Amino acid sequence: MLYDLIVIGGGPTGMMAAGRAGERGARVLLVERNPRLGAKLTITGKGRCNITNAEPDIRKFIAHYGQNGKFLFSAMSRFDNENTREFFEGRGVKTKVERGQRVFPESDQARDINDALLDYLRESKVIIKTKATVAEVVSKNKRIEKIILSNGEGLQAKNYLIATGGQSYPGTGSKGDAYQWLRQMDHKIIPIRPALAPIILKEDWIDELEGLSLKNVEISLWQNGKKVESRFGEALFTHEGMSGPVILDMSKRAGELVAQGAVTLVIDFKPALGEKILDERLQKDFTAQSNKMFKNILDWLLPKKMIPMMVRISGIAGEKKVHTMTRAERQKLLKLLKSFPLEIKAVAGFETAIVTAGGVDLREVDPKTMKSRIIDNLFLAGEILNLDGPTGGFNLQVCWSTGFVAGESI
Numbered sequence: 001m002l003y004d005l006i007v008i009g010g011g012p013t014g015m016m017a018a019g020r021a022g023e024r025g026a027r028v029l030l031v032e033r034n035p036r037l038g039a040k041l042t043i044t045g046k047g048r049c050n051i052t053n054a055e056p057d058i059r060k061f062i063a064h065y066g067q068n069g070k071f072l073f074s075a076m077s078r079f080d081n082e083n084t085r086e087f088f089e090g091r092g093v094k095t096k097v098e099r100g101q102r103v104f105p106e107s108d109q110a111r112d113i114n115d116a117l118l119d120y121l122r123e124s125k126v127i128i129k130t131k132a133t134v135a136e137v138v139s140k141n142k143r144i145e146k147i148i149l150s151n152g153e154g155l156q157a158k159n160y161l162i163a164t165g166g167q168s169y170p171g172t173g174s175k176g177d178a179y180q181w182l183r184q185m186d187h188k189i190i191p192i193r194p195a196l197a198p199i200i201l202k203e204d205w206i207d208e209l210e211g212l213s214l215k216n217v218e219i220s221l222w223q224n225g226k227k228v229e230s231r232f233g234e235a236l237f238t239h240e241g242m243s244g245p246v247i248l249d250m251s252k253r254a255g256e257l258v259a260q261g262a263v264t265l266v267i268d269f270k271p272a273l274g275e276k277i278l279d280e281r282l283q284k285d286f287t288a289q290s291n292k293m294f295k296n297i298l299d300w301l302l303p304k305k306m307i308p309m310m311v312r313i314s315g316i317a318g319e320k321k322v323h324t325m326t327r328a329e330r331q332k333l334l335k336l337l338k339s340f341p342l343e344i345k346a347v348a349g350f351e352t353a354i355v356t357a358g359g360v361d362l363r364e365v366d367p368k369t370m371k372s373r374i375i376d377n378l379f380l381a382g383e384i385l386n387l388d389g390p391t392g393g394f395n396l397q398v399c400w401s402t403g404f405v406a407g408e409s410i
């Protein structure tokens with residue numbers, strides 16, 4: 001047999017695994033449907049690639065994945081977030097830590113991360129076959145016999161790693177092909193759903209705010225008059241709703257709530273100021289600038305692009321002189337600054353979701369080796385697994401840790 005291992009999928013997981021297996025002396029073939037490797041990786045973190053999170057406490061790190069996180073203990077004890085940084089630094093990619101412990105390449109270029117992995121594959125003598133879509137996985141007696149490409153070509157190896165990712169952002173090649181192969185091989189797939197997805201809003205004027213980013217805001221989800229969840233941080237308006245870290249991290253919960261009924265998304269533009277203090281500041285400001293028009297006194301309170309919208313929604317004439325404003329009008333403004341309501345229409349689907357929740361049932365994968373407990377010569381790693389984390393570098397760390405362990409075990 002020509003190969004010890006065929007890796008299906010040239011994303012971060014497949015590249016890390018193939019590189020590690022090759023480095024350990026295995027003869028490895030990496031098969032990728034796209035003309036180049038790492039199509040999704042190069043657009044991560046808005047092209048900057050948030051490679052991992054610098055949280056030093058492994059338990060806290062793992063808690064970010066919820067219940068399923070404990071599956072990662074073993075893999076992370078072999079290759080953790082610190083090892084990720086060392087790996088890339090060792091290949092000449094300096095890294096830096098930003099707010100929320102997010103780790104990025106110092107160059108802000110995801111391409112540098114991809115290039116480092118390509119170097120690793122070269123050093124490890126991995127054979128790369130691009131423009132090669134796996135159409136079928138042929139198995140018999142709990143072993144994979146061969147894979148068949150869409151052009152009919154059959155390929156064989158002693159072992160196989162499925163690293164085809166999830167089903168989100170299918171334009172990058174991750175179309176979810178492997179779920180069907182795995183079901184046919186008697187693997188259980190936990191139902192997949194989009195996670196870390198933008199939220200679509202009902203307000204028909206929302207496109208006017210497209211591109212506006214909000215910093216240091218608190219956003220909460222409300223249903224039946226009750227606050228269900230809230231988060232502090234950054235968000236962004238899109239042409240049909242909102243995205244950005246706070247929104248993405250709440251999207252899973254928002255999806256569950258939408259399935260039960262109406263959900264309101266409420267923005268607090270001034271979370272650091274309580275209502276009373278903010279009202280006192282408004283009064284002071286109104287007195288100091290009493291001859292100004294209402295629309296011209298909002299600069300210190302809101303981003304520029306938000307002001308016309310706030311004026312419109314408040315129902316207070318923008319040209320109104322501040323000294324003529326009533327207490328009720330000031331209270332209205334105060335209320336909108338502290339709880340600006342938007343109605344959720346839906347959570348976006350796989351097309352724009354950052355990750356796929358659900359996937360291969362973790363009970364059917366050995367966490368020490370990433371070997372399938374169902375198929376003898378099959379390994380599984382990365383986003384194909386039923387493991388997803390919040391924004392902040394947690395999803396790529398799954399790829400590095402599980403990819404490394406799979407490559408080493410093979």
Ligand SMILES: Cc1cc2nc3c(=O)[nH]c(=O)nc-3n(C[C@H](O)[C@H](O)[C@H](O)COP(=O)(O)OP(=O)(O)OC[C@H]3O[C@@H](n4cnc5c(N)ncnc54)[C@H](O)[C@@H]3O)c2cc1C
Nearest residue numbers: 009011012013033044045050134165173174382383393396
């Ligand atoms: C816009 C965006 C931004 C993101 N930003 C971040 C971030 O900053 N930090 C972070 O931690 N995570 C981020 N993520 C998530 C992260 O990119 C994924 O979790 C990660 O890429 C999953 O890696 P993977 O190797 O398991 O799968 P993928 O990256 O999806 O790679 C799978 C590969 O398999 C190939 N493939 C699939 N089917 C076949 C087939 N039948 N035959 C041959 N090849 C096949 C695909 O073409 C693809 O190249 C982001 C995701 C998106 C979409």
